[in-house]
Amino acid sequence: MTSKVVIIGGSYAGLAALNTLKLLITKNSGVIAKSISITLIEPKSGFLNILGLPKSIVNREFASQQYVPFCDFLKFDNVVSNSNDLKVQLKENTNSDNNNLMLNYIQGKVTKLTSSRVTYTTNDTDESSIDYDYAILATGRNRNWPVNPKGVTFESYLNEMEITNKKIQKSSIISIIGGGAVGIELAAEIKLHYPNKVVNLIHPHGTLPPEPILDAFKNKTLQSLKQANINVFLNTRIDTSKTLPNNEETSNLKTTDEKIIESNLNIWATSFKNNLDYLSLDLQRSIHITANHNIKTNDYLQVSNMSNIYAVGDLIELSTIKSAGWAFHTGIQAGTNVYNSIFDKPLQLSRISFNQIDSHKLTIVGGEGSIIHEVKGNLEINPESMVQEYQDYRLGTCKKFIGATVN
Numbered sequence: 373m374t375s376k377v378v379i380i381g382g383s384y385a386g387l388a389a390l391n392t393l394k395l396l397i398t399k400n401s402g403v404i405a406k407s408i409s410i411t412l413i414e415p416k417s418g419f420l421n422i423l424g425l426p427k428s429i430v431n432r433e434f435a436s437q438q439y440v441p442f443c444d445f446l447k448f449d450n451v452v453s454n455s456n457d458l459k460v461q462l463k464e465n466t467n468s469d470n471n472n473l474m475l476n477y478i479q480g481k482v483t484k485l486t487s488s489r490v491t492y493t494t495n496d497t498d499e500s501s502i503d504y505d506y507a508i509l510a511t512g513r514n515r516n517w518p519v520n521p522k523g524v525t526f527e528s529y530l531n532e533m534e535i536t537n538k539k540i541q542k543s544s545i546i547s548i549i550g551g552g553a554v555g556i557e558l559a560a561e562i563k564l565h566y567p568n569k570v571v572n573l574i575h576p577h578g579t580l581p582p583e584p585i586l587d588a589f590k591n592k593t594l595q596s597l598k599q600a601n602i603n604v605f606l607n608t609r610i611d612t613s614k615t616l617p618n619n620e621e622t623s624n625l626k627t628t629d630e631k632i633i634e635s636n637l638n639i640w641a642t643s644f645k646n647n648l649d650y651l652s653l654d655l656q657r658s659i660h661i662t663a664n665h666n667i668k669t670n671d672y673l674q675v676s677n678m679s680n681i682y683a684v685g686d687l688i689e690l691s692t693i694k695s696a697g698w699a700f701h702t703g704i705q706a707g708t709n710v711y712n713s714i715f716d717k718p719l720q721l722s723r724i725s726f727n728q729i730d731s732h733k734l735t736i737v738g739g740e741g742s743i744i745h746e747v748k749g750n751l752e753i754n755p756e757s758m759v760q761e762y763q764d765y766r767l768g769t770c771k772k773f774i775g776a777t778v779n
Contacts, residue, residue: 374407374474375714378490378504380482380650382414382442383422384696384770385685386510388703389710390446391775396711397473404472406714411476411502413492415524417458418442419774423696424765425519426557426737428533430540430565435533438767439526442477445776453479454494458525479524482511482650487658487678506710509667509675509683510703511647516640519554536639543636544569547625549610551575552582555641556593557737563600564741572633573597574605574625583693585734588751593738600739605633646687655681662689672719673706680713682706693734696766700773737762 377393379386390412397408418441428435442448443461451462462477480494491501514520518536523529540546540562548559551573559573575582579590597604609628625633645665648656660668660676666689669675673682684706685699692698701722709719735745735758743759745752752758761769771777 374409375506376502376504377408377410377506377508377710377714378502379410379412379508379510380414380485380490381510381512381647381685382412382416382419383510383512383685384699384773385512385703385706386412386414386508387419387774388700389508389510389682389684389707390703391773392704392707393711394473394475394775396708401472404715407472407474408714409474409476411478411504413478413480413482413490415479415481416529417453417455417462417479417525418444419770419776420521420529421765421767421770422519423770424767425521426554426561427765429518429536429558430561432530432534432537435530437764439529440767440771440776441526445771445774446477447475448477449474450476451479452477452494452500455479455525484652485509485650485655486652487655487681505680506713507681508703508706508710509681509687510685511650512686513643513646515554515643518639519558519641539637540566540569545572545634545636546570547572547574547633547635547638548641549574549625549638550641551577551580551604551606552641552643553734553736556581556597558639558641559602560597560600560737560739560741563602563739567601570603571601572603572605572635574608574610574633576607576609578607580604580606581734581736583734585693585746586749586751589734589744589746592744592751592753593736596738596740596742596744598739602739608633648687664689666690671721672709673702674709674719682710695734696770700770704773735762737765 379390418439421438424438428438448462451459453459478492480492482490482492484491489501489503491499493499521529521532523532546562548555559571563571611626611628625635658677667675667683667687668689669683675681675683684702686694705722712719738744743754743762745755745758
């Protein structure tokens with residue numbers, strides 16, 4: 373008998389869940405009687421380190437390092453894709469070394485999920501479906517382009533980064549709308565690489581970043597931006613009826629209090645709601661979805677009323693700052709619990725308590741490349757460990773969690 377697992381989303385949490393399942397199945401391959409089929413559904417053909425996007429937009433060489441093709445670290449038995457080249461490339465890696473595991477990849481987008489079936493498209497037109505026994509939802513949040521690249525291959529992603537970089541080079545005044553971590557780091561990287569350009573950072577609240585962190589952290593972040601000669605506009609909202617968020621191009625910006633901010637290029641570093649539009653009406657009624665569009669789970673990351681569906685990463689409702697590290701740990705926990713469910717083992721709580729996660733709240737690359745880090749209620753500036761980690765925007769650490777580290 374084969375247990376069918378589907379993982380929807382191939383970023384931090386989804387790949388951590390996949391890697392965990394693979395490791396557990398491989399470790400116990402000599403003693404387990406069941407076979408497991410794991411299907412990853414993800415539009416991109418590789419892992420994109422979103423943490424590194426602010427620097428990737430201004431540095432091509434760095435950008436080329438932040439996308440890790442699946443064929444570099446995953447072996448697939450079956451591949452569904454509109455790209456024949458990709459199918460040939462990925463199927464060269466046959467997962468024949470483990471008879472208990474079949475690993476499948478669908479390069480596509482999920483359009484509907486029921487309690488036992490997932491429907492997807494590979495071309496935005498034709499749809500196909502597969503059954504599943506367990507599902508892990510790891511679809512994350514919607515964000516604006518270019519901080520959410522549309523490209524599904526390494527080449528198309530790199531081309532998007534180059535297009536944005538050329539626009540920045542041609543512009544004399546660049547405005548970043550949104551003072552969260554991504555907006556702060558993007559403004560800082562642009563100013564660091566192009567010091568003669570005017571860079572505006574526009575934020576609707578009185579402090580930045582908006583997360584519940586130390587006032588000293590917020591003050592130091594603002595100070596670093598000003599020292600880098602970045603124009604910071606706090607308590608400033610852009611009138612989106614005059615300037616649409618999807619129009620990153622060339623117009624000046626008009627605020628809701630009728631002021632004009634001169635700008636040649638506008639980049640919206642804002643996020644929308646979580647990606648949950650694929651849930652069937654029955655699942656939407658069954659699953660507890662909060663007003664913030666987060667999914668309420670139990671302590672084992674199972675969604676309400678559905679013990680065979682797990683939610684991870686940004687999708688979860690939790691009173692802590694969401695981060696890549698936090699996403700990895702939820703993926704590990706969900707992967708472990710799917711494995712334990714298949715083999716009738718007790719489900720496990722997270723190996724790291726939320727209190728531990730909450731004690732390491734946030735790290736930001738601020739103005740002039742300074743590393744601002746809060747740990748256990750203490751503010752640290754350019755701690756040696758974080759300086760090393762952020763040379764590649766933590767890509768090395770990410771590779772360990774997703775199983776992409778070369779031994």
